[in-house]
Amino acid sequence: MLGSSSVSYAIALSALTFISSEIVEGSRPVLQRTIESLFSDRSETVYPDACKWLRSSPRQTKICNRDPGMEETIDVAKNQAISSCEDAFRYDKWNCSLVFNNKPKRNIFNKIYRETAFIFALTAASLSHAIAKGCASGSLVKCSCLNSFGKNTVKEWKTAGCGDDFRYGKRITRNFLDFKHAGNDQIADTLKQNVLVGVEAVGEQLREVCKCHGFSGSCTTKTCWKRLPPFSSAMGLLKKQYHHAVKKKIVNYTTKRAITPKVRKRIRKDRKSLVYLQKTPNLCVSTVGRPCRDRQNCATLCCGRGYNKYQRAVDSRCNCKMLNCCFVKCDTCRENVDFYECK
Template sequence: MELIKLLVIIFILISIIDCRYSDSIWGSGMKLVLDPNGICRKTGRLKGKQTGICEKEPEMLREMSKGAKMAIKECEFQFRNRQWNCTTVRRSMRKVLERDTRETGFVHAITAAGITYSLARACSQGNLLGCSCHQMVTAPSYHNQLVPLPPNTTSYIMSNHEFDFRGCGNNVDFGYQKSKEILESRLKKDQVQSLVLMHNYEAGRLSVKRNMKKACKCHGMSGSCTLQTCWHKLPSFRDVGVVLKDKFDGASKVIATNDGRSFTPEVATIKLPSSEDLVYSEESPDFCIADKSTGSLGTQGRECNITSKGVDGCELLCCGRGTLTNKKTVKEACRCRFNWCCEVVCEVCTSKKTISTCK
C-alpha cells in the first residue's frame, strides 16, 4: 500500500501533463492507474522510454515515486503559508496543473528536481541496475590544498601506496539524464506549452545539478592530510526547494513567438529567462475563494499569524475578509530531562493557545 501511495503523486503529475501535451503515457485519458503492476501490464499502449522502464527497470518506478513524494512534501512546505498551499486534496492539484501558471511551473520544476535527486542518490547507493556512481577524486594534499589533477582525470592514487580511498559520489548526471528521458520523451516540441513545460523541468533538474556540494576528507598518520579524497554530494532537498521558491517569486510570463516554436517574455523590456528561471504563460487564478473549476480551495478556515505583515499574516492570507479568534488546546513536550544513559524523557503538557483563522 505504501508503494501505491507513493506512486499516486507521480502518476497524477505525469498523467495530467501527458494528456495535455501528447499521447497517454501511463493511462487512458485522464483516468489514473494506481497499481504499478497494472500500469506495466498495459505496456502495449506505451512507447519508447516508458516501455523500457516497465520491462527492464521496475526499480526505476520506485525511485521515481520517492522523488515525486519528496517533491510534493517540499512544495507543501514552501507554500504552507501562502494562499495556494500546494494541497493535493479533492483533486485540487489536478485542476491547478491544467493551466500554465506560476504554481504549475513550480510543481513541474520541483517534480523534475525530486526525480533527479532520488535517481542520483539511488544510483550511488547501488539501488539501481545499469548505473555507476561517480568516483571520488583522490590526490596528494599539501598544507590542506588539493593538488590539481590532469584534465579529465577522475582519480589519482599515489604510486607508493597500496590502498585506494576512492569511493562513491552522487551520480547527478545519471539522475539528470534519466529524469529528462522519463518526463520529456513523448512531448511535442513544436508546441509552446510543451516548451514552457520542458523549460521548467530543466530548471528543476539544474537546481539539483548546479548546487552540488564539494566534500573532502583527509587521510594520513596522526591526523595529517597527506592524501585527500574529494567528491560531490547532493545538496539537501530543502536547499533545492528554497532555490526553486526564489525562482517562483521571480518567474517570467512568456508568450509564443511568431513561428510558435519558442517563447519570449510578454514584456519586451524583460530579459529572456535563463535555463534556471521559471516561466509561465497564464495568470494565476484567485486562490482566495473556493472554485472547483480552478482547483482553488479558498482560504476560509486557514490558520494565520495575526502579528505578521508577511504572506502568512491574516491580512494577506485571509484576503481582507477578517479573522475569527478561538482557543485551541495544544499538547507539547515539557519538563524534559536527560537520563543516563542515554535517553531524554519528557512529560506531556496541555495549554490553551489563541489562534486566528480566516473568515
C-alpha cells in the same frame, strides 16, 4: 427497425468518441502526461505497466525494465515532490491543490499558470534528485557511485568516495520525460524551460564532501565525493523561482504551430527563470478556514477578512526543569499555543 438503427448509431457514436478521446490523450507529449500523472495521483494505485506508478510510454517501459530499482525511485520522487510542496506552501494562498477555489473545471493543468510552471520544475527536480541518490545508495543497478580523481594544493592525493551522480540523474530524467519529443510550439518550449530550471536547481546544490585519513589524525589522504543535500534545499530555491516567475505573452497557444526562430529567440531571453502564460485566478475564496502562521502572515493569507485566534494544548519536553505546569522530574507538560485561522 428505426429504433434498432438509432441504437446502433448511438453505440457507434459512443465508440467513436471513446476512441477519439484515447487518440487525443495518447497524442499529448509524454513529458506533459508524466508530470501531470505523478503530481495528480495522490493515491497508492499500482498500474500493470513496468513503471507501476504511472501509465508508462514504450520508452519509459524500457527504462523501468532495464533497471528494476527505477520503480522505487519513481515512487520516492513522486512522494517527495508532493510532500515537500504541501509543506512549503501550507501557509500560502495556493497550498499545492490541483484545482483553484475548489472548482474542478479550474484544474491547474488546464493552462500554464505560475503554479503549473512550478509543478513541472518541482517534479523534474524530484526525479533527478531521487535518481542521483539512488545511484549512490545502490537501489539503481545501472549506475554506480560518481567517481573523480584529482590533486589538492598541498600535494596530498585524494580519491573519490561514493557520490550522488547528478549528471546521470539529469540524463535519465530527460530520457524518461522524452524531452526531445515534447514539441516545438510555445507550450512545449515553456514546459521544457520549466523542467530544466527544476533540474538545474538540484544541480546547484551539489557539493564536494571530503573525509581525512592518516596516522594520529593527520590528513595525508582524503576521500572526496559529490553529495546532494536533502531535497528541501532545492525546494527552497524553487520556491524563490516561483515567486520570481516571468509571465510571457501568448504567441500561438491555440494553434500549437511551431514558432519561428525570431519569436523563439524572444521567448528564450531568460532561460533561468520559471515561465508561465496565464494569470492565476484570485485565490482568496479558497483561504476561508485555512490555518495561518502568525499575524503578519494572516493579514496576507486571509485577504484582509481578518482571522480567529484560538489556543490549543500541546505536549512539550520539560527537560527536567521547573516550568509553570511541570514538576522537576516530569517528562512532558501541557502548554497552550496560539493558533490562527482565516475568517
